[in-house]
Amino acid sequence: MSDRDADADRDTTAVPDGGATAPNTDGLRALTRELVSIPSHEDATAAGDAVESWLRSETDAAVERDDHGNVFARTGDPDAPTVALVGHHDVVPPAESQTTVGDDGEERYVIDERDGRLYGRGSADMKGAVAAAMCAVRDADPDGVELCFASFVGEELGGVGARAAIEDGFAPEFAVVGEGSTNYSGEGVTDVVVAHKGRRASTLVASGESAHASIPDEGDNAVYRACDAVDVVRELDFPETTVMGERVRGSVAVTEIDGGTAWNVVPDECEVTVDERTVPGERAPLERAGSIEGVEWRVEQDLPPMACSDDAFADAVLAAARDAQSGAPEHVVKPHATDAGWLADAGTACVICGAAESGEAHTDTESVSWAVLDRCYRIYRGVAEGASAFA
Incomplete structure (x- = not known):
C-alpha cells in the first residue's frame, strides 16, 4: 500500500x-x-x-x-x-x-x-x-x-x-x-x-393418462390432480413460532405450474413448484398434498x-x-x-x-x-x- x-x-x-x-x-x-x-x-x-x-x-x-x-x-x-x-x-x-x-x-x-x-x-x-x-x-x-x-x-x-x-x-x-x-x-x-x-423448495408431480381432448373421459387428467394438490397447499396454515420473544412467521406459496403438451391432448403429467419459508421447529404439512392419488411430493432443497x-x-x-x-x-x-x-x-x-x-x-x-x-x-x-x- x-x-x-x-x-x-x-x-x-x-x-x-x-x-x-x-x-x-x-x-x-x-x-x-x-x-x-x-x-x-x-x-x-x-x-x-x-x-x-x-x-x-x-x-x-x-x-x-x-x-x-x-x-x-x-x-x-x-x-x-x-x-x-x-x-x-x-x-x-x-x-x-x-x-x-x-x-x-x-x-x-x-x-x-x-x-x-x-x-x-x-x-x-x-x-x-x-x-x-x-x-x-x-x-x-x-x-x-x-x-x-x-x-x-x-x-x-x-x-x-x-x-x-x-x-x-x-x-x-x-x-x-x-x-x-x-x-x-x-x-x-x-x-x-x-x-x-429457512427455505424448503418442493415439487408436486401429478401423473395421469393421456387421451385425445375430444374424449377426455378415456384419460386421466394430470392437471386436475395437480389442481387438487394446489387446493391442499392453499389451505395450509403458515408455520409460526417465537424465538426470544420475537415472532417468526413462515409462508407457503405455489410459484410455478407446468403441464400439458398440446391443446388437444389430455395431459399425463403436471408439475407444481412450492416455495415454503420454514421456521425453527415448525414445517407446513406439505405431505398432505402428496397423499392425493397420482401425486408425488419431492423436496428439491431444504435450507434450515x-x-x-x-x-x-x-x-x-x-x-x-x-x-x-x-x-x-x-x-x-x-x-x-x-x-x-x-x-x-x-x-x-x-x-x-x-x-x-x-x-x-x-x-x-x-x-x-x-x-x-x-x-x-x-x-x-x-x-x-x-x-x-x-x-
Whole structure:
C-alpha cells in the first residue's frame, strides 16, 4: 500500500452515531476494496487466495485452507470454547455494469466510492463484513476463548462450503455470522438477528393418462390432480413460532405450474413448484398434498432456519452492538436463509450481525457503508474481548 493509500485508510469519517467521528480501522478499507474487486461468482479461488494471504501476513493466527476452499484462522486459547466470526467470499453473478477487463486482460469487478459508501458486487453480501471480521481477528485479545475466523465458499449455492466444513468437524460453540442486520429495527442501526427463516423448495408431480381432448373421459387428467394438490397447499396454515420473544412467521406459496403438451391432448403429467419459508421447529404439512392419488411430493432443497440457542450469547452480542453505536439495536428476525442455519442445525449457538442493509444484496447497485463496516469491526472485536459474559 502506498503512503497515500495508508493515509486514506486512516482518515476520520463521520459516522451516524450521534455525529461522532472515529478513525477507520487500519487496513479495513484497502482490504475491502481488494476483496470486492476480485471476481468470485463462478470460482471463488482467487478471493480465497487473497483472504488466506492477508491473514498469513497480517495476523499471528493459525491459518488453514481446506480442500473445499474454505479459509480459517484461529487465535486465543485452543482449549477454550470457540467463538467464530463467519462469512463467505463467493458472490452471485454480477451485472454487466459491475465488471470490467483490466490491462492484463483479466476480469475485475468495478468498484466505486462516493457518499461514504463502497459500491461493487459483493460489497454488502458480504466481503465487507468478511474484511471487518479479518481485522477483528488481527486486533482482538480474546477473553478466555478461542477466536476463529471462517470464510466459506458456496454460500450462494445452498451452503456448500459450510456443510462440507461441518461434515469435516467444524463445530464452534458460538458463531457471529456477518450477514446483513443493518436498518432492521430503524434507520442507521445495526441489529442482532436471533432467528431467521429457512427455505424448503418442493415439487408436486401429478401423473395421469393421456387421451385425445375430444374424449377426455378415456384419460386421466394430470392437471386436475395437480389442481387438487394446489387446493391442499392453499389451505395450509403458515408455520409460526417465537424465538426470544420475537415472532417468526413462515409462508407457503405455489410459484410455478407446468403441464400439458398440446391443446388437444389430455395431459399425463403436471408439475407444481412450492416455495415454503420454514421456521425453527415448525414445517407446513406439505405431505398432505402428496397423499392425493397420482401425486408425488419431492423436496428439491431444504435450507434450515436458525434460532439462537443461547440467550446469554445473544445478549452479549447485543451489548457489544450497543457499545459500538449510539443507536438502540435490538434482537430481530431475518427473512432469509444463511449459513447460520447449517451451523445452528449442527449445534452452534448463532446470531447474525453485519453491515448489509435490506435491499442491497444481489442488486446492480450493491454497496456498503464505510461507517457501518467500522461499526461491525468494533462489534466483532467487542464480542471476542467480552466473551466472559457468555462463554
